[in-house]
Amino acid sequence: MQLYNYFRSSASYRVRIALALKGLDYEYKPVHLVKREQLAESYAAVSASRLVPLLRDGDxxxxxxxxxxxxxxxxxxxxxxxxxxxxxxxxVRALAQDMACEIHPLNNLRVLRYLVHDLKVSEDDKNRWYRHWVETGLEVVERQMAEHPATGRFCHGDTPGLADCVLVPQVFNAQRFNCRLDHVPTVMRVYEACMQLDAFDKTQPAACPDAE
Amino acid sequence: MQLYNYFRSSASYRVRIALALKGLDYEYKPVHLVKREQLAESYAAVSASRLVPLLRDGDxxxxxxxxxxxxxxxxxxxxxxxxxxxxxxxxVRALAQDMACEIHPLNNLRVLRYLVHDLKVSEDDKNRWYRHWVETGLEVVERQMAEHPATGRFCHGDTPGLADCVLVPQVFNAQRFNCRLDHVPTVMRVYEACMQLDAFDKTQPAACPDAE
Known part of the structure; x- marks a missing residue:
């Protein structure tokens, strides 16, 4: 298998975690989003969507x-x-989607670029936008997890799964943009539990071959 | 079953279509998003996320x-x-997510509200933002569908499925905001095929009990 991805893309990190949890080997193919390599002709030949991550499994x-x-x-x-x-x-799917559909799409690179270049939003307002969606969105996740009997050491029970693959990269993003996190103690407890596992730790952005 | 939803919410419409395709009856519980009923205490008691749609199935x-x-x-x-x-x-999941994760989250009510109230974006710029994500996002869907051998009368083969449940409400939104659609002929062909089915037609926003 080959994974086309970018070290800092949180959607890419989700897949790296899942591959690691499954113990699957793959070739790491870096696509530099800030240099807009995803829009290059060479990548268009691989990917109709021109997004990362993309996994090739055989044909x-x-x-x-x-x-x-x-x-x-x-x-x-x-x-x-x-x-x-x-x-x-x-x-588990709903928790994953609470992050992947409600938080992350608002904060990805091409959206931040549109805010700054097309809407002429200031750097401060852009950062406020980023933090707003992370902080309110994670509060929703916290409410769903805090008092739910199915929440365990991880999002659902005591083994890591799909929702944890999404939660950890979301917390990484939150920390990078100095978001408030003291209002989501259950989210942070699960994050800490995940980071004790190699599958989460060894695939983190800083550990990637294309990390800067 | 009870479906808490709003006639114009495209995520709600997705679920109405799926319930109709399955031939399942349910009680229609309207939650008026523009009046912000989803934030009322009465709804918070039902929904930790304070979003629609929400389905109750027994307990x-x-x-x-x-x-x-x-x-x-x-x-x-x-x-x-x-x-x-x-x-x-x-x-099928990827096609659904190309719309549900890449287009719709950028254009929902609370995001448009933030653009206008917090970022002081003009009405024109807000509408341009809306159309930008719809038009570029549906172009991605079109590229994935146009030449793919698995595309049939519907998104995948000749029976409607999850991706069609997401595509039709997305096209409804696009039309409501006068988005360009002539560059996505496959998307529109599938949309037309879906709208010939009762499950899509009889659950459309204008046909809902809370339609205005």
Missing amino acids: ATLTQSMAIIEYLDETHPEPPLLPKEALGRAR | ATLTQSMAIIEYLDETHPEPPLLPKEALGRAR
Whole structure:
């Protein structure tokens, strides 16, 4: 397998964690988003969406981090990244989507670029925007996790899964932009538990081959 | 089952379509987003996330439209909304996420509100922002669908599924904001095919009990 990704892309980090949890080897193919390599002709030939991450598995090309992780879970079932029962699966997917659909899309590079270049938003306002969506969005995640009986050492029970693959990169982003995190103690407790595992620690942005 | 939703919320519309495709009855519970009823104490008691849609199934509370649709597909397998093989499932999920993670989050009500109230963006710039993400985002969907052998009468093959549940509400939004759509002929062809089915037509915003 080959993973096209960028060290700082949190959607890429999600997939690196899942591959590591599954114990799967892959070739690391860096795509430098700040240099806009994702828009180059060479990458367009690989990727119709021109987004990272992208996973190649034999002849197949897979995009969208959560879809890739579910694919890995279906094709390499052990260890499972989703629970067995439908309600648990729905909870884990909803937690992942609370971050992947409600927080992260507002804060990715091309959106920040549009704010600054097209809407002429100041650096301060851009940072406020970033923190606003992270802080309010993680508060939603906290409310769903704090008093839920299914929350364990990790987002759902005592083994890491899809929601943890999304939570950890989101907290990394939050810390990089100095977001408030003292209002989300359960999120941070789970983050700390994850970072004690190699699958999360050894795939973090600073540990990537293309890290700067 | 009870569906808490808002006629104009495109994430709500996705779930209404899925319930209709499955032939499932439910009680329609309107939550008026423009009047901010989702933030009222009465709704907070139902929903930790304070977002719509929310589905109650017996004692269970489900959130996030894509997670709800996967839950419905697992608990009521016929007709299936995802293909059987892992690669096809990944393709359908990725198409759904190309819209649900890359387009829609940038254009929902609370984001447009933040642009206008907090960033003091003009009405014109707000509308340009809206159209920018729809038009560039649907172009990505078009590229993934146009020449792909798995695209059929619908997003994937000749029966409607998860990606179609997301595509139709996205096109509704695009039309409401006068977005360009002539560059996405495959998307529009699939949209037209869907709208010939009752499950898409009879659940559309204008047909909802709370439509204005």
